Amino acid sequence: MAEWDEQRHERQARLNEASRYASGKLVSPENTKALLETVIRPGDRVCLEGDNQKQADFLAETLASVDPSRIHDLHLIQSGVVLQAHLDLFDRGIGRRLDFSYSEPQGAALARALLAGKIELGAIHTYLELFTRYFVDLTPHVALIAAISADRDGNLYTGPNTEDTPTIVEATAFKSGIVVAQVDEIVDRVPRVDIPSDRVDFVVKGNRPFFVEPLFTRDPASLTETQILMAMLAIKGIYAEYGVRRLNHGIGYATAAIELLLPTYGERLGLKGKIATHWALNPHPTLIPAIESGWVQQIHCFGSEVGMDEYMAARSDIYFTGRDGSLRSNRLICQSVGLYACDMFIGSTLQIDLAGNSSALTLNRIVGLGGAPNMGSDPRGRRHTSDPWLKAGQEAAAGPALYPRGRKLVVQIVETFGEKMAQTFVERLDSLELAKKLKLKIPPVMIYGDEVSHIVTEGGIANLLLCRSDTEREQAIRGVAGFTEVGRGRDRKMVEALRQRGVIRRPEDLGIDVLDASRQLLAAHSIKDLVTWSGGLYRAPSQFRNW
Amino acid sequence: METFRVQGTAERRAPGNRASGVIGVNASGNLEVLVERALPDDQCVVEVATAVTGFRDLWQAVITEFFERKSPGGLRFSINDTGARPETVTLRLMQGMRLMESE
Secondary structure, eight states, X not given: OOOSOHHHHHHHHXXXXXXXXXXTTEEOGGGHHHHHHHHOOTTOEEEEOBOSSEEXXXXXXXXXXXXXXXSOSEEEEEXXXXXXXXXXXXXXXXXXXXXXXXXXXXXXXXXXXXXXXXXXXXXXXXXXXXXXXXXXXXXXXXXXXXXXXXXXXXXXXXXXXXXXXXXXXXXXXXXXXXXXXXXXXXXXXXXXXXXXXXXXXXXXXXXXXXXXXXXXXXXXGGOOHHHHHHHHHHIIIIIHHHTOOEEEEOSSHHHHHHHHHIIIIIHHTTOTTTSSOXXXXXXXXXXXXXXXXXXXXXXXXXXXXXXXXXXXXXXXXXXXXXXXSSXXXXXXXXXXXXXXXXXXXXXXXXXXXXXXXXXXXXXXXXXXXXXXXXXXXXXXXXXXXXXXXXXXXXXXSSSOOSSOOOOOEEEXXXXXXXXXXXXXXXXXXXXXXXXXXXXXXXXXXXXXXXXOOEEEETTEEEEGGGOOSHHHHHHHHHHTSTTSHHHHTSOHHHHHHHHHTTSEEOGGGGTOOGGGOSGGGSSOSSHHHHHHHTTTOXXXXXXXXXX | OEEEEEEEEOXXXXXXXXXXXXXXXXXXXXXXXEXXXXXXXXXXXXXXEESSOSOHXXXXXXXXXXXXXXXXXXXXXXXXXXXXXXXXXXXXXXXXXXXXXXX
């Protein structure tokens, strides 16, 4: 006789055994270790909520302290490897296998652990891949999540930093898994129900608020004039050229410069309302001046950002907010927005090769992939049209097509030299060597060259859509690679011919005056200016305050 | 500290009538450029004083390309460098030349 509900029985057995450590659903910090040793079994798939922003850090540290003779060989499936405790799990033999997406600031430690063979690596995923695998072959047995508050029934308020939580809980709770939540406080009534109580088994009040880091705050004071020049190139040569209204920005300094140039340079070019109106974006403080100047119509967020909550609550016409007034973010949904409903992704990277393949991984730092490969790819399943999408598609096609298709604009914006004079343009990505050392079946690539439409550097814009051969593509890339070895190895005649065809456009070709590339052009010069723009609603975190 | 000069010929006289100008800042990772209209119309020169030694080839390449790209005939550029990267050098040289067009 086949049993069809063994998972449910297993779950109930664990809950029964664990009930002695809880009062209803509530568990004290002291009992949490014993609870975890009861609800988790060796070999389980465990999702320890580490997003790239908020962290279930109390549960992570508690899990790292369990008895490895009882709990071992766990398969950790989490989007972010962010805390020391995440690596301690493998050091102590509690965890064995890892599937993840993103791993800063632990990139260097993760590289050491992987190269030393301490971790059995499943795969480095994009967010959407990992989230969707939660519903196929990586469904968690146990999820350890973080929320701001819970009521006594276990209804959770995840608030502005909702991020991955609904996705993790959905996959776990509806497949007979166990959900344990760490919360900052127990309240009589939660401000809004982000996770209904019947999906939550246990609630622990952590011994401190969950950890969250301001990852997307770029200080305008750190922006260089080279980055400002690149931002001008992008605005005039791509945003205006294609009329890009729906977009996603990466988190680098050049895109922060673009955000700060919209109300000044963009205004001067008469672009208000014509570009950058609808966004899939984390709450970048550097976008405040553009929002306040009426450039932005709406923004959907992957997560929140420290200090931005009050500002966003006061701008509900722009942001998605709950009935309680605060932001509701959702990483799975926002990643899908970036993939399917945006016409452009623009972001930075560490290395680009001669075919336009890019990677942010090096032998010493395995930073993961995060969301850029989702946003920075042309979705083959897209069917609705828009002007920028059609124009890009026309440029990529050699001639008229019976069934014309559009293209997403996938833009890499990089300085030719990175920190410590590291060359951004290289013959071979470090990824190749890394794949060999870790015996990966494919080298990790952030964005494949055939997805990239444009590369912007301080030397100009290379439009790869217009390249008709691998040689042209290589020379177009060399042509904007400045004084890197790759740049100095260019065929001058071919690069000049590409420039005549508009494949390469230099600042002077776009009528950009280099004297404008000045910090004076920024709508805000400091974090304090951003606070002023926000009318005091943006609460800059202490590490960014110098007043 | 390393000092050297790179001399070139120019096809055209640099536009404008301004006699001299300064652009940039002498701060870490940056550089300051003094531009003077002090040479015959078919000559140009860049004098470099840099705090970072060992990159002379790169300077030569950056300056030579600037001469070819912009033809700054008649101009003498004096650079005070505190470790600027090549793209910053190019930007400052181009800005210095544009400055000589302004009143």
